[in-house]
Amino acid sequence: xxxxxxxxxxxxxxxxxxxxxxxxxxxxxxxxxxxxxxxxxxxxxxxxxxxxxxxxxxxxxxxxxxxxxxxxxxxxxxxxxxxxxxxxxxxxxxxxxxxxxxxxxxxxxxxxxxxxxxxxxxxxxxxxxxxxxxxxxxxxxxxxxxxxxxxxxxxxxxxxxxxxxxxxxxxxxxxxxxxxxxxxxxxxxxxxxxxxxxxxxxxxxxxxxxxxxxxxxxxxxxxxxxxxxxxxxxxxxxxxxxxxxxxxxxxxxxxxxxxxxxxxxxxxxxxxxxxxxxxxxxxxxxxxxxxxxxxxxxxxxxxxxxxxxxxxxxxxxxxxxxxxxxxxxxxxxxxxxxxxxxxxxxxxxxxxxxxxxxxxxxxxxxxxxxxxxxxxxxxxxxxxxxxxxxxxxxxxxx
Ligand SMILES: [Ca+2]
Ligand SMILES: [Ca+2]
Ligand SMILES: [Ca+2]
Ligand SMILES: [Ca+2]
Numbered sequence: 001x002x003x004x005x006x007x008x009x010x011x012x013x014x015x016x017x018x019x020x021x022x023x024x025x026x027x028x029x030x031x032x033x034x035x036x037x038x039x040x041x042x043x044x045x046x047x048x049x050x051x052x053x054x055x056x057x058x059x060x061x062x063x064x065x066x067x068x069x070x071x072x073x074x075x076x077x078x079x080x081x082x083x084x085x086x087x088x089x090x091x092x093x094x095x096x097x098x099x100x101x102x103x104x105x106x107x108x109x110x111x112x113x114x115x116x117x118x119x120x121x122x123x124x125x126x127x128x129x130x131x132x133x134x135x136x137x138x139x140x141x142x143x144x145x146x147x148x149x150x151x152x153x154x155x156x157x158x159x160x161x162x163x164x165x166x167x168x169x170x171x172x173x174x175x176x177x178x179x180x181x182x183x184x185x186x187x188x189x190x191x192x193x194x195x196x197x198x199x200x201x202x203x204x205x206x207x208x209x210x211x212x213x214x215x216x217x218x219x220x221x222x223x224x225x226x227x228x229x230x231x232x233x234x235x236x237x238x239x240x241x242x243x244x245x246x247x248x249x250x251x252x253x254x255x256x257x258x259x260x261x262x263x264x265x266x267x268x269x270x271x272x273x274x275x276x277x278x279x280x281x282x283x284x285x286x287x288x289x290x291x292x293x294x295x296x297x298x299x300x301x302x303x304x305x306x307x308x309x310x311x312x313x314x315x316x317x318x319x320x321x322x323x324x325x326x327x328x329x330x331x332x333x334x335x336x337x338x339x340x341x342x343x344x345x346x347x348x349x350x351x352x353x354x355x356x357x358x359x360x361x362x363x364x365x366x367x368x369x370x371x372x373x374x375x376x377x378x379x380x381x382x383x384x385x386x387x388x389x390x391x392x393x394x395x396x397x398x
């Protein structure tokens with residue numbers, strides 16, 4: 001209906017512009033309009049077009065309520081019952097309509113009828129009718145009037161047809177004197193689910209994730225009647241979220257909302273995520289020994305981890321595992337005779353499986369207070385001195 005009205009308005013504009021210049025019987029300005037001489041109604045129409053200065057035309061301009069800013073009108077009337085052009089939740093709605101005088105005369109004492117038909121039953125049944133009389137559209141060429149019909153309570157989910165009629169016997173364009181709006185009343189909650197989780201299972205130890213989790217959540221809205229879709233998911237049908245924050249029991253909550261505002265019960269779950277390696281605090285000292293039997297070096301590693309906590313600590317000598325102990329603090333000692341290159345490696349693991357490594361090449365125990373820690377000779381000398389003085393609180397540096 002609207003389309004027809006539009007094309008006619010357009011057609012009239014063209015005629016007004018070009019009348020007197022090139023009116024020909026074969027003037028093909030619109031394939032919908034035939035200038036067949038045997039068709040009297042089309043000839044009438046043509047006559048009206050070339051005399052646009054005086055014609056009668058009132059119209060249903062717009063249905064302003066019910067409306068829903070979340071879902072626009074989608075014209076699709078090829079199905080029976082027609083697919084809804086507008087979705088709302090159950091409830092009471094204003095029935096508001098703007099009527100318009102497109103013609104060149106004032107029009108008085110018009111009557112407009114609003115009806116609502118329920119499609120639940122076969123062929124529908126009339127569930128509402130309200131009539132407004134004495135409508136004056138005094139202003140020609142675009143004057144409008146807002147009609148407030150009685151409210152109607154859409155109590156049940158289903159498909160309804162709002163039909164409006166503004167008859168005018170002398171109307172030159174009666175096609176636009178009625179309008180209909182197919183309304184879907186959606187009372188059903190949508191539902192959502194986790195379509196994909198990557199990684200699908202915790203990829204760390206002890207149920208911890210050690211990398212970002214990509215979660216794809218999809219949602220669907222059930223039909224409101226057989227073959228009639230619901231109002232649909234508000235926004236995307238599927239979304240992807242990334243969880244990349246460390247935490248124990250990181251809460252994840254998701255839910256779907258449809259285009260009329262029905263909201264499903266929220267889904268909750270938690271994930272344990274730890275992507276951060278622990279830190280190592282390392283000290284070493286000479287605990288006993290002498291130059292002949294060698295020195296006993298004791299390494300003490302303390303791991304710290306804010307999320308999953310320390311699991312265990314490993315000590316390596318020249319890449320060979322020597323000892324494993326629980327966290328957060330564990331000590332390992334060995335006898336050092338000097339004169340050989342050694343590498344001490346400490347690996348601290350958190351409970352998620354992240355680890356941190358510290359390597360000490362040729363440990364050079366020295367006094368904590370000693371100023372020149374870069375000097376191997378002086379450090380060793382100092383070490384000997386301290387041992388001789390029977391001090392046992394030597395501390396190394398990393
Ligand atoms: Ca009309
Ligand atoms: Ca729904
Ligand atoms: Ca947990
Ligand atoms: Ca950690």
